[in-house]
Amino acid sequence: MRYRNIPGTELTPSVICLGTSNLGETVSRDTSFELMDRFLDKGGNFLDTAKVYSDWVPGERSRSEKLIGQWLKSRNNRSHIVLATKGAHPELETMHIPRLSQEDINYDVEQSLRHLQTDYIDLYWLHRDDPQRSVEDIIDTMNALVQKGKIRYFGCSNWRSERIEAALQYSLSKGLQGFAASQTKWSLASYYQGSDPTLVTLDKNELAYHERTGMPAIPYNAQASGFFSGRYKSEMLLEPSPENKNVWNLCNEKNLHKLKSVESIAERLDLTMTQVSLGYLLAHPFPVFPISGCKNSSQLEDSCAAGDVMLDDQAFVELRGMD
Structure with missing residues (x-):
């Protein structure tokens, strides 16, 4: 597995x-461990979670963070982990x-620290944006948390480049820490606008911003819900079926x-489809760290192997040209 510094x-x-x-x-807990x-x-060594994860199902809230906290404590390996979590997400019912006020952010950070059983978070994501709230207020709030040692660095998730740039310019003008990276929905797939307007997909405009500025990207849904994982062959996607229901909306x-x-x-390259699809993201000229949501050891092995893949220019140009 390769490693790369976040500039x-x-x-x-x-x-x-x-x-x-x-x-x-x-x-399950055992399989998760x-x-x-x-x-x-x-x-x-890079784990990504969020305070809101699992809250869409009945029962205990923030299960992902709590389970990771239990694992960190049982393994005593916190110092070996780059731990990222997200907060300031709207309530799912509304x-x-x-929820991007100073009070909302501070409350969510404290909750995540408790769930994760840690004194600090390496990379804290603002899970959603609120264009009505000034970037100045947000950047000041995040820097106060850095000064208190609650978080080391912070990034934005589902923010558009215009807001990211405005925040960057303010942080530079004041000598403050700015966004370290951006987390958006990005894979080889061409997406239709979904039902949630608070989500941001890395389209041509957003990609151009990363290419121009070098802003690191940490894409979620990096395998398009398994569309490019090798689970689906072309002949399986000709008509809707119970087997392809999770990706049928991508079958254009x-x-x-x-x-x-x-x-x-x-x-041609003797790679798996997962290794090609993740390798494509990694081959971009700015730092990219794809998020892979593995459910079993076989998926994990495949995704980890992608961390050593270096696609040749022919493959990258072919796939890049299809966007």
Whole structure:
């Protein structure tokens, strides 16, 4: 597994980040512990979670954070982990009401520290934006948390480049810490606008911003819900079925054409489709750390192996040209 520094920070995480939204929910506690243990064995050290993870199902809240906290305590390995979590997410019942005030952020940070059983968070994401709130207020709030030692660095999740740039310019003008990275929805897939307007997909405009500025990207949904994982072959996606219901919304002509290209490149380079799809993201000229949400050891092994993949120029140009 390769490692890469996040510019402007002392963080050098593995290039593959383990996503944990399913841990403690569809993935049991024992399996979750096994996956995190195995991830470290394969050279991974970058975990991404969120205070809101699992809150969409009845029962205990923040299960992912709490389970990771239990694992960190039982393994006594906190210093070996680049730990990222997210807060300031709207309440799920009232997604139209932002939660990005100083009070909301401070409350969520304290809750996450308690759940994770740690004194500090390496990389804290603001899970959603509120365009009505000034970037000056937000950056000041985050820097106060850095000064208190609660968080080391912070980033934005589901923010658009115009707001990221405004925050950057303010932080530079005041000599303050700014966003270390951006986390958005990004994979090889071409997405349609979903039902949640608070989500941001890395489209051509957002990609151009990263290419121009070098802003690191830490994409979620990096395998398009498994569309490019090798689980689905082209012939399985000709009509809707119980087997492809999770990705049927991606089965347009453009994505099916991309899938065939990934299949062909994987065969030519003797790689898996996961390794090609994640390798494509890693091949961009700015720092990229794809988040892979593995549910079993076989998926984990495949994703970790992608951390050593260096796609050749022919493959990258072919896939890049399909956007």
